[in-house]
Amino acid sequence: MPTPPESTKASLSYRVHARARERWPALTSVDVRFHGSFAYITGQLPDGTTQPLCRLRYGGYANQWGFAIYLASKDKYEDSFLPDGNSAGTAEEALDCACGLYLNDPTAWTTD
Template sequence: MATIPDSTKASFHQRLTEHSRRRWPQLREIHLRYRAGFAYIDGVLPDGEVLRLCRLRYGGSARNWGFAIRLLLSRS
């Protein structure tokens, strides 16, 4: 599995943060975590509750990602 370059992580974080401000104003912020070739995206509500939103699989370029929704059952 391809490792996500630091430059891709930085640009992806910036893009996602800007998008979330426009499209999801109810979120206070977006948290990104990276592990191997995956990016895990969490949304934070104004009261501090963290919503685990999705996991993306890096496909080898900044514009090529696979998508998986995080189910409520997988909150741990």
């Protein structure tokens, strides 16, 4: 699997942080960390609790990432589908899907 270049990592981090500030005020911060071809996104709640949200898989394109949701019940990530039915999409779509679940906001799953 390809690993994202540093420019793509920086772009992804910027986009995730911008979307979190714009759409998810219940998160005090988000953390994006990289390991190989994967980016792991974790949110921090106001009480200091951290919540793993999702894992993104780099497939060679900066604007298209494979999506895996974090399953708290199994303490692992599982490949999943975004609300539009695709298994890959933008970082913003992935963040919205995961936050819709963990922050209890199903409006995140509506597609235009």
